[in-house]
Amino acid sequence: MLVKFNVNGDTVEVDVDPRVSLADCLRDVLHLTGTHLGCEHGVCGACTVIIDEEAVRSCLTLAVQVDGATIVTVEGLSNNDALTPLQAAFRKHHALQCGFCTPGMITTAHALLTEEPDADAERVRDVLSGNICRCTGYVPIVEAVLEARAAYANPDKADAS
Amino acid sequence: MKFPPFEYACPASLADAVTRLSEDDDAMVLAGGQSLMPILAFRLAAPRLLVDLKNVPGLDAIKISAEDVRLGARVRWCDIEKHLGLSVAQPLLAEAISHVAHYQIRNRGTVGGSIALADPAAEMPGVAVTCDAEIALTGKSGERVVPAAEFFLGAMETCLEPDEIITEVRLPPWPSDRRWAFKEFARRRGDFALVGVAVFYDVDANGCAANAHIGVIGVSDRPCRLGSAEQIINGAVLDATVIEAAAEAASNEIEPMEDHHAPADYRCALVKTLLERALTRAMA
Numbered sequence: 001m002l003v004k005f006n007v008n009g010d011t012v013e014v015d016v017d018p019r020v021s022l023a024d025c026l027r028d029v030l031h032l033t034g035t036h037l038g039c040e041h042g043v044c045g046a047c048t049v050i051i052d053e054e055a056v057r058s059c060l061t062l063a064v065q066v067d068g069a070t071i072v073t074v075e076g077l078s079n080n081d082a083l084t085p086l087q088a089a090f091r092k093h094h095a096l097q098c099g100f101c102t103p104g105m106i107t108t109a110h111a112l113l114t115e116e117p118d119a120d121a122e123r124v125r126d127v128l129s130g131n132i133c134r135c136t137g138y139v140p141i142v143e144a145v146l147e148a149r150a151a152y153a154n155p156d157k158a159d160a161s
Numbered sequence: 162m163k164f165p166p167f168e169y170a171c172p173a174s175l176a177d178a179v180t181r182l183s184e185d186d187d188a189m190v191l192a193g194g195q196s197l198m199p200i201l202a203f204r205l206a207a208p209r210l211l212v213d214l215k216n217v218p219g220l221d222a223i224k225i226s227a228e229d230v231r232l233g234a235r236v237r238w239c240d241i242e243k244h245l246g247l248s249v250a251q252p253l254l255a256e257a258i259s260h261v262a263h264y265q266i267r268n269r270g271t272v273g274g275s276i277a278l279a280d281p282a283a284e285m286p287g288v289a290v291t292c293d294a295e296i297a298l299t300g301k302s303g304e305r306v307v308p309a310a311e312f313f314l315g316a317m318e319t320c321l322e323p324d325e326i327i328t329e330v331r332l333p334p335w336p337s338d339r340r341w342a343f344k345e346f347a348r349r350r351g352d353f354a355l356v357g358v359a360v361f362y363d364v365d366a367n368g369c370a371a372n373a374h375i376g377v378i379g380v381s382d383r384p385c386r387l388g389s390a391e392q393i394i395n396g397a398v399l400d401a402t403v404i405e406a407a408a409e410a411a412s413n414e415i416e417p418m419e420d421h422h423a424p425a426d427y428r429c430a431l432v433k434t435l436l437e438r439a440l441t442r443a444m445a
Contacts, residue, residue: 001169018169018211021198040162041199045265054239054268060198061269064169065191065213108264129350130263 003067007032008076016063023047025063026073034074036103038132045131048104049073055111074103077110085151086110086144095144097135104131109145117152119145164198165207173216175299175326183301183324185210190326192235195262195270196278220273220328225250230332234273238262241272251332253292253361256343257284263351273327276312279319281418282353282379284345285330286313290384291359291376294332300325313383339363340370342442344435345378348422354379355423356431358411360439362394370394375407375436380417380428389414390436399444408436 004013007030014029023040026032026049035058038044042060049058050072077084083091086109096102105128112119112127119127124145125138133141172178182188188210191197200206214220220235223244230251232241241247241258248255261284262270275285276296289296289309296312298305301324309330312320321327345357362373373394375387390411397403417428 017166019164019166021164024163041202042195042266045263048265055265056268057195057265059202060195060266062164062169062194062198064171065194065215067171112264126350127264130265 001064003064005066005068006070008072014063018062018064020063021059022049022051022061022063022066022071023058026058026071029063032073032075034103036100038100043132044101044104045108046101046104048107048131050107050111053111053114055108072107072110074106077106086113086148089144089148090141093140093144093147095136095141101131101133101135105133105141109148113145113149113152117149119149121146162202164201165204167201167208168210169213170210171213171216173218175217175219175328178212178214178217178326179299179301179324181210181212182326186323188212188323190214190277192274192277193237193269193271194274195266196274196280214273214326223247227334229334230254232272232330232332234271234276234327234329236272238267238270242267249337251292251335253335253341253343253359254288254332256341257288257345257357257359260284260343260345260347260351260354260357266351272330276330277319277321277327279313279315279317279383280353281316281382281384282355282357283384284343284354284357284378287357287359287376287378287384289330289332290386291361291374292332293374294330296327297329297331298322298325299328304328306331310386316382318382336363340443342439344439344442346431346435356380356417356428356435358432358435358439360436360443362443368398369396370399371396375411377411377415377432380415380432382418387411387414387432387436394440399440401441404437404440404444407440408433411436 026035036046038046040059047058170181189208191211191213220233222233224231238261294309295306341361345354347354357378359376362370365371373391375390378384390407393407412429412433417425419425
């Protein structure tokens with residue numbers, strides 16, 4: 001099936017079987033391998049991408065379902081050489097070790113802070129509870145997201161593109 | 162874990178969706194997909210056709226009126242969470258739904274999907290049964306409305322015909338002075354509950370409880386009401402003694418399932434504890 005959508009600012013058209021998940025489409029067809037696949041059944045959160053401004057698990061979404069949608073992956077949240085405020089906060093707080101879960105953490109945190117720049121620690125923990133990390137113990141991730149809030153309260157600084 | 166092969170249809174009207182379903186005896190409805198996709202990934206189902214409801218108009222509305230509250234089948238958990246009117250119009254629903262799944266799932270998972278899946282531990286079916294909700298279905302032979310108590314037939318089993326689509330869940334109006342509470346216990350926040358209880362009652366002119374509704378999820382093959390506890394509450398002025406008696410009766414009434422998550426005794430103890438907490442909260 002032909003599916004057309006926008007990913008990280010580019011309009012793309014792909015020909016995929018209905019059974020192909022959005023995650024596999026992003027990785028295998030569009031070669032956007034920043035989106036990681038952990039469990040492939042909606043438990044680990046590593047594959048989180050942003051569809052029409054909402055954080056969604058791309059392993060539980062079919063590519064054919066996103067026809068016409070606007071998608072942002074972790075690649076779309078980088079700023080070439082300069083670190084974005086969210087990336088800088090992750091680095092400062094050592095919010096990653098092996099890095100496998102990080103794309104899901106970044107996309108989830110970005111979606112959250114874009115909508116709720118005043119999210120408190122409890123809210124951040126609640127939202128990140130859908131993302132599994134086996135290295136950090138979560139504390140530095142929560143600290144990083146809390147620190148990044150300031151940049152999102154001022155939209156100019158949070159602009160990742 | 163890749164999905165098994167299937168065809169995909171995305172009809173633009175409810176009538177077309179029903180037609181597609183009725184033409185293929187191996188078709189399934191896709192709404193948010195947050196349970197269906199894992200089911201496909203595990204090959205617990207391998208339908209020939211998925212009929213996506215995303216382009217069917219009118220299924221995503223939340224309508225609050227004096228007669229009832231209507232949740233369209235494609236209303237998502239995040240829609241309920243963000244709806245300012247629902248926490249007043251159906252506070253028990255709003256509270257129960259705050260326990261459903263995790264952030265990303267809540268952006269996709271739907272009311273109709275949860276009702277159709279009929280997981281015995283899911284909050285939405287539990288609220289529907291507790292609140293005497295009605296479920297509106299549309300199929301080849303037209304529309305019918307089924308009381309929630311008759312809709313759920315067993316674990317993952319409902320009275321839905323293969324060509325029928327859930328269009329709406331209708332909840333009766335909620336008096337503003339109604340007493341209520343929802344309590345559940347899950348090993349991890351957002352996971353399916355081991356046990357959950359939903360409670361409401363009204364207070365009559367003499368200060369006695371009336372119209373008690375006590376529902377439970379996670380203890381049997383479907384959500385159900387606990388009549389013995391309701392009987393104890395009805396006509397009583399709630400205090401610690403009444404609450405303990407009701408919780409004890411509830412715990413004795415159920416015959417919980419036993420699985421690798423928890424033995425039956427543990428679920429009985431959970432029902433007692435959670436109902437005590439819920440009634441205490443409702444009374445406060």
